Amino acid sequence: MRILAIEASGPVAGCALLEDGTLTAEYSVQYKKKHSQSLVPMLDEMKGMVDLDLSGIDFIAVTSGPGSFTGLRIGAATVKGLGLALDKPVLPVPTVDSLACNLFGTDRLICPLMDARRQQVYTGIYENREELKVLRPQCVVALSEIVEELNKLGREVVFLGDGVPVSEKALAETMQVPYLLAPAHLNRQRAASTAVRAAQLFEEKGEAALVSADDFRPEYLRVPQAERERGDKRNYKVFV
């Protein structure tokens, strides 16, 4: 089984190749250059490095959302383009699930935090002792809501994701259970984790985990603005 994975949902641009349980290659860059400029050249370099014949891959895995709108669309455009050209399907992996897969073999709860702006985070609650268990599926909520739930669960937690830096202070003030912050090599999206998760999903669900390149769409997971901002309606005329 050969899986090509693409990462563009957040601050990291990346790609990975997983072949029968071996991570043949992973290329990961977290730098200001736009994913639209870096992703395909990175893929090309990786391909050259391992003499990859793209027609030999089984499917293309990608973090399908949530994430940054432009990032998700760049990832989607890339995998749709590849999929259509190679006639290969896409295996969408929920972004927060992929993040959770960065950690393994721990009894602690795994709680990814992605910055969703507007005082919200994309998050979820997972276990990954031997296999990934989704305790709370990915969602977009205020940080306080996920903290409350974690405090109720009463177990130690590891946090990871680009939402950690903006949340650090609030976590220190409101978390009542012990927690850790994952280190640099584990705290952002990784195409390798997406590839591994995709392999697990394919093993579990088979073809049901796949979608045609044509049909694949990102999932933004945004609560409609009107609901979020209700009660906060401003009118500039008030102060002009």
Next chain:
Amino acid sequence: MSTNMKKTIVETSCMEDTAKYAYEMAVNAEPGQVYALIGDLGVGKTVFTKGFAEGLGIEEPVSSPTFTILQIYEEGRLPLYHFDVYRIEEPEEMEEVGFDDYIYGEGVCLIEWANRIEEILPEETIYVVIEKDLEKGMDYRKITVVKPE
């Protein structure tokens, strides 16, 4: 709104003065700022925007992206994300444009007709409201700038 707002009123008597004021504003603009440009048709929002773009060192021609919603200019001192949301009916439509990526980014956003999407403007939005006063002449404009402290 919880923050303190500072109000400045500027009166201009011709388009060049409006453009010049916008130019100065852009010279002092900082990454991440969002300017809400509000005023009726013909009041000078585009004149203002052109002056603003020049102040950032953008030499490309600038016109209102009424149909494309967003136009991006990257060759200036800071990236300029120029929005025209006249055609937007619901703030939710702005998600498709990737609105959050720009307003929380490191460039400067200038949003014409921002009053149409007020609910989703960030707290720190700087309001620039341009009004005519025909009693003071056809070319007179009153520019009210409201900036959070």
